[in-house]
Amino acid sequence: METHFTPEQLHEAPIKIANDILRTCVHCGFCTATCPTYVVLGDELDSPRGRIYQIREMLQSDKPADANTVKHVDRCLSCLSCMTTCPSGVDYMHLVDHARVHIENTYKRPLADSALRLMLSVVLPRPGLFRLSLIGARLAKPFRALLPGRLKGMIAMAPGKLPKADPVLPLSAHGKVRKRVALLPGCAQQVLAPRINRAAARLLSRLGCEVFEAANVGCCGALTHHMGKEDAALAQARANIAAWEKAKPDLIAITASGCGSTVKDYGFMLKDDPVWADRAAKISAIARDVSEVIAELGLNGVEDFDKPRVAYHAPCSLQHGQKNLDGPADLLKAAGFTVSTPKNAHLCCGSAGTYNIMQPEMAAELGGRKASSLDVLNADVIATGNIGCLIQIGEYAGTPVVHSVELLDWATGGPSPLQS
Numbered sequence: 001m002e003t004h005f006t007p008e009q010l011h012e013a014p015i016k017i018a019n020d021i022l023r024t025c026v027h028c029g030f031c032t033a034t035c036p037t038y039v040v041l042g043d044e045l046d047s048p049r050g051r052i053y054q055i056r057e058m059l060q061s062d063k064p065a066d067a068n069t070v071k072h073v074d075r076c077l078s079c080l081s082c083m084t085t086c087p088s089g090v091d092y093m094h095l096v097d098h099a100r101v102h103i104e105n106t107y108k109r110p111l112a113d114s115a116l117r118l119m120l121s122v123v124l125p126r127p128g129l130f131r132l133s134l135i136g137a138r139l140a141k142p143f144r145a146l147l148p149g150r151l152k153g154m155i156a157m158a159p160g161k162l163p164k165a166d167p168v169l170p171l172s173a174h175g176k177v178r179k180r181v182a183l184l185p186g187c188a189q190q191v192l193a194p195r196i197n198r199a200a201a202r203l204l205s206r207l208g209c210e211v212f213e214a215a216n217v218g219c220c221g222a223l224t225h226h227m228g229k230e231d232a233a234l235a236q237a238r239a240n241i242a243a244w245e246k247a248k249p250d251l252i253a254i255t256a257s258g259c260g261s262t263v264k265d266y267g268f269m270l271k272d273d274p275v276w277a278d279r280a281a282k283i284s285a286i287a288r289d290v291s292e293v294i295a296e297l298g299l300n301g302v303e304d305f306d307k308p309r310v311a312y313h314a315p316c317s318l319q320h321g322q323k324n325l326d327g328p329a330d331l332l333k334a335a336g337f338t339v340s341t342p343k344n345a346h347l348c349c350g351s352a353g354t355y356n357i358m359q360p361e362m363a364a365e366l367g368g369r370k371a372s373s374l375d376v377l378n379a380d381v382i383a384t385g386n387i388g389c390l391i392q393i394g395e396y397a398g399t400p401v402v403h404s405v406e407l408l409d410w411a412t413g414g415p416s417p418l419q420s
Contacts, residue, residue, distance in 0.1 A: 104228030
């Protein structure tokens, strides 16, 4: 793609990177076939290629973002399916991330939109505050018909009951210590489904790991990062890096793949910070999806019992963001489960962080499609590797949804996740 940035603009590191990414695109359009918003809407402006054109014009003009560009960039799920499809290797992820920073810094959103984004950026990264907000939402459910659209949807999504807080206490390794593994607690996950990290801790302990949650580790920064709130995201990243440096784990195991994609990107996010660049790269290098840790250790101790049929949903952040399409499914098969995958498995379920709150209509369409494609497999349970996908698919599917690591824990001596 031809670009016309000025020499002065190209002296700015983010613009230089954006220019290099833009010039990689050859307009082939392969990305349109796998973009969820284009598949649903059929609008070129809601395809990766269309957004790339709009982002180029926005950045080259060096002017505040306009409302039309914001609308189409906001509709992007950052599922990164386009990157898996692209034959030219266009780094769409970092391009759209920079576009969102530019929008956040230059575009004045309507008051209601700004207020919602501010609320989400404050509440969701703080588990205590998030728990209180869900309790309040549950109490407000009888009155949701009186509320405006997005708020009505948020209230409807609040679970009927919340599990008790159940942080992972340090666990010793079974037998010889093979690794010291720090689990990322997660923000929403530790409120909505603390059982997931408990299952991961039990399994890793059986496989010879000392397992713990490092003190002072908080939100990974993904939520604010994808809103374009760069300063907040980088502050969260630096705080986590410092906490993990102090804890000195061999590996960081992450059970929410959306968080994993962000922690693995700390090295890029802080590459221009002379104090933090090298430190961030070292932390990114030891970050793993929990399925990767299990695969590295080797799954053993599988018990022989009648196991249910599993429909596996690969989260976008895992299959496209981390290029780990089959890892969890292969582990489930090794554990004795019969595993099937849905048609159009590359398409997003519509969760995408806060997307199902910010873009409820598109999210509902994608959630319904994904749930239907999984239900028709006639499995006993759906497995996935991201809390957002788990909650989103659970809203629409007629089949119970659990995390893959819960099934692996069960197969090796843990409790059944299907009994509650």
